[in-house]
Amino acid sequence: MTDAGAPAPGRRRLASLRPPREEDFSPRLRSPAVAARVGVALGVCFGLAFLTGLVSHYSQLPDPPVPVPTSPSWGYRVTQGLHVATGIAAIPLLLVKLWTVLPRLFQAMPRGVGPLAVATAERVSVALLVASAIFMLVTGLMNSTQWYPWAFSFRSTHYAVAWVAVGAIVLHVAVKLPVIRTALGADLEDTSQDRVPKTSPTRGVDQEGLSRRGLLTATWTAAGLAVLATAGATVPWLRRVSVLGVRSGDGPQGVPINRTASAAEVDPAAVGEDYRLEVVHGEQSVTLSRADLEAMEQRTEALPIACVEGWSAQGTWSGVRVRDLLDLVGAPAGAAVVVDSLQQRGAFSSTRLPGNFADDPRTLLALGLSGEPLSLDHGYPARIIAPNRPGVLQTKWVHRLEVQA
Amino acid sequence: MNAGEGTDVADGPGGPRQVGQVGQVGRVVLGALGVLVLGYGLFLLVSRRSFGDLVDAGLWLAGGVLVHDVLLSGLLIALGAAAARWLPGRWRGPLAGGLVVLGSLTLLAVPFLGGFGRANAPDNPTLLDRDYLAGWLLLVALTALGVLLARYRPRR
Numbered sequence: 001m002t003d004a005g006a007p008a009p010g011r012r013r014l015a016s017l018r019p020p021r022e023e024d025f026s027p028r029l030r031s032p033a034v035a036a037r038v039g040v041a042l043g044v045c046f047g048l049a050f051l052t053g054l055v056s057h058y059s060q061l062p063d064p065p066v067p068v069p070t071s072p073s074w075g076y077r078v079t080q081g082l083h084v085a086t087g088i089a090a091i092p093l094l095l096v097k098l099w100t101v102l103p104r105l106f107q108a109m110p111r112g113v114g115p116l117a118v119a120t121a122e123r124v125s126v127a128l129l130v131a132s133a134i135f136m137l138v139t140g141l142m143n144s145t146q147w148y149p150w151a152f153s154f155r156s157t158h159y160a161v162a163w164v165a166v167g168a169i170v171l172h173v174a175v176k177l178p179v180i181r182t183a184l185g186a187d188l189e190d191t192s193q194d195r196v197p198k199t200s201p202t203r204g205v206d207q208e209g210l211s212r213r214g215l216l217t218a219t220w221t222a223a224g225l226a227v228l229a230t231a232g233a234t235v236p237w238l239r240r241v242s243v244l245g246v247r248s249g250d251g252p253q254g255v256p257i258n259r260t261a262s263a264a265e266v267d268p269a270a271v272g273e274d275y276r277l278e279v280v281h282g283e284q285s286v287t288l289s290r291a292d293l294e295a296m297e298q299r300t301e302a303l304p305i306a307c308v309e310g311w312s313a314q315g316t317w318s319g320v321r322v323r324d325l326l327d328l329v330g331a332p333a334g335a336a337v338v339v340d341s342l343q344q345r346g347a348f349s350s351t352r353l354p355g356n357f358a359d360d361p362r363t364l365l366a367l368g369l370s371g372e373p374l375s376l377d378h379g380y381p382a383r384i385i386a387p388n389r390p391g392v393l394q395t396k397w398v399h400r401l402e403v404q405a
Numbered sequence: 406m407n408a409g410e411g412t413d414v415a416d417g418p419g420g421p422r423q424v425g426q427v428g429q430v431g432r433v434v435l436g437a438l439g440v441l442v443l444g445y446g447l448f449l450l451v452s453r454r455s456f457g458d459l460v461d462a463g464l465w466l467a468g469g470v471l472v473h474d475v476l477l478s479g480l481l482i483a484l485g486a487a488a489a490r491w492l493p494g495r496w497r498g499p500l501a502g503g504l505v506v507l508g509s510l511t512l513l514a515v516p517f518l519g520g521f522g523r524a525n526a527p528d529n530p531t532l533l534d535r536d537y538l539a540g541w542l543l544l545v546a547l548t549a550l551g552v553l554l555a556r557y558r559p560r561r
Contacts, residue, residue: 020482092509095477102478127470128443134469141513146522146532150465152458160449161466167443174436177428209488210501214555218502221551222509229510229544243540244510244517247531256531263526377529 025103027194029215035100036176036183038219042097043169045090046133049140050166052083056308057159059390062352063336070360073387077306080390081234084310085227087140092222094133096215103195122175129168132161144233144246144309188212233311247311252375255305255313258391261376264343266397271342275381277365281329281403290381293367296320301362307391317385319366322358322401331403333359339384340400348392352404357386365398499555507548514541 059068059076069075104126110119136158143154173180182193189212210218232242232249239249247256261271277288299321306312326337334355341349357363363386367374374380379396386394451459484504488497516522517537526532 088513091513092505095509095512096505098473099478099481102474105474125443130473131466131470132446134473135466138469139465142516142522145516146525147516147519148525149521151461152454152465156453157450157458157462160446161462163446163449164443165446167439167441167446169439170442171436171439174432174439177432177435210498214498214502215505218505221502222506225506225544225547226510226513229513229540243535243543244514244537245535246517246533248534250534251531257529260526260529262528 020106022103022107022195024106025195027103027191027196029210029212030100030103030195031191031212032179032183032193033186033188033190034212034215035097036180037188037216038093038097038100039180040184041220041223042090042093043173045086045093046136046165046169049083049086049090049136050162052079052086053159053162055079056083056390059388060308060393063354067354067356068388070357070362070387073303073362074306075388076390077234077304077312080306080308080310081231081312084140084144084234085231087137088226088230089223090133091137091141092219092226094137096219096222098130125168125171125175128164129172132165132168135161136165144311146309188216234306236314245311246309249313251313252377253315253370253372255315255369255378256311257377258307258309259343259346259396261343261397263345264341264349264397265345266342266376267344270399271376271381271397275399277382277398278400279325279329279403280400281326281331281335282405284329286328290367293320293365293382296324298367299361299364301364301385303362303364303385303387305385305391305394312391315369315385316371317364317366318368318371319364319382319385321361322353322363322365322384322386323361325365325401326358326403329403336404338400338402338404339395339398340402341395342397342399348395351384351393351395353384353386353393357389360387362387365401496556499552502555503548503552506551507545510544510548511541514544517541 056076056079058064110116139150139154139158139161142148143158148154179193183190186192228238229242229244230246232238232240232245233247235242236249239245249256251257261268275290277290277293279286279288297320298318300316300318302314302316304312304314322337326335331337335358336355337353337358339351339353341351343349353363363384365382366379366385367382369375369378374383379398382398383396384394384398450462454462488500492500514537517533517535518541520533520537523533
């Protein structure tokens with residue numbers, strides 16, 4: 001990362017202090033040959049993160065126009081693991097990409113109204129691209145560690161800026177397409193598209209610094225290490241390797257917890273002896289204690305709990321099939337169910353279980369995890385666990401199921 | 406945008422003119438799609454949001470650019486100038502590569518090393534439950550090893 005072309009040495013330096021110009025930067029590494037290659041990888045990462053992000057937002061719709069499939073049960077887990085992994089990989093890629101194109105920031109603006117307008121429009125679009133790309137990676141990373149030092153809603157703002165970023169990337173690719181095609185079609189050492197530097201590229205510094213090949217190797221290494229260092233929060237066999245995993249994977253009954261009972265303000269009295277589950281369908285309703293639920297036919301399912309923040313873990317859940325509970329009140333097949341939690345804090349105290357999830361034989365009102373009664377933080381006395389669902393919709397501390405007409 | 410910029414380059418040497426024109430139309434369509442998607446994002450950003458939240462989001466959007474373009478880029482330019490002056494030539498490449506790896510991993514590690522998220526969930530022992538300083542030091546050691554290997558690798 002050597003910047004040749006530093007101003008002349010000695011006392012003249014101070015007198016000649018001025019903002020840098022585009023031609024001050026050596027084009028040896030800061031070349032379209034490098035930028036295009038890193039840019040392709042970055043574009044793939046942002047594209048995958050965008051698509052998997054859309055999957056997550058769609059999966060969280062209470063009543064999606066086209067039902068979300070219940071299989072494969074690990075669909076949400078894999079897509080959201082990929083979402084965070086591609087976002088993490090994009091951090092070194094974006095840093096290197098921005099470094100290679102930094103001289104463009106100091107490009108002289110053209111004269112004349114027409115060219116100036118075009119140059120200004122391009123500057124604005126690139127500014128939106130850079131601002132939105134940095135915003136996505138910074139807020140996404142911070143959200144994965146539950147750090148929110150801002151006032152805006154993470155969910156809706158991360159979503160809106162994602163569209164800005166992807167639109168700006170598509171526009172950028174359209175504008176740069178000829179440069180990208182030429183760069184990718186030519187050798188990495190090709191200099192035909194390079195800017196003309198102020199100083200001769202044959203100067204000593206340029207010959208001895210990092211090579212283009214070396215910079216790319218370092219960039220791919222950084223992206224790979226970044227993924228390995230974090231992915232253990234969702235890939236069990238990487239747990240020991242992932243020194244920056246947001247969760248080690250440990251937790252009560254072998255499963256981590258996203259929100260504890262006290263953080264959700266669950267009244268301890270409400271989950272004690274007096275706990276009752278109400279199942280309602282129009283005029284019909286039944287009221288069940290935890291002992292009543294334990295007396296019903298018990299099923300065991302291995303299903304993942306997969307969080308929007310990108311961690312996930314497989315659990316062995318036992319409890320009552322939701323469909324069995326719905327049959328008690330004569331709910332028709334395909335009916336959706338509103339699930340109410342005892343939690344008093346948090347946006348997901350009432351969720352809607354679409355009909356295809358309510359009818360899936362794997363969807364349980366779980367009473368136990370790993371062969372033990374649920375711990376309070378995992379949702380005691382009873383919680384929903386369904387295949388291919390976002391963790392925030394796997395409602396804990398359930399006290400009421402109401403069949404929608 | 407500056408669609409004119411590419412016309413000389415897009416039609417490669419000897420490429421048929423029609424292919425170039427089709428390519429140009431494709432570029433314009435792609436660019437228009439980008440503008441539409443970008444515009445939708447800006448609409449989502451400014452609608453359904455209180456003025457205070459919008460200002461806060463704007464500060465974070467602009468702040469990221471400023472921190473990168475001024476602080477980080479300035480620091481890298483200073484490091485580059487210092488390396489050019491004081492570092493022996495054979496160390497420059499390996500150390501620059503090491504900086505790419507360790508610099509980006511260290512930025513990634515900030516929320517982990519700071520553990521700021523724990524304040525949001527003080528009673529949740531399963532969040533940020535590793536020794537991240539030890540993890541980061543391991544990454545430092547790995548990078549140092551890589552730099553040494555690159556420095557003393559036999560040259561042709």
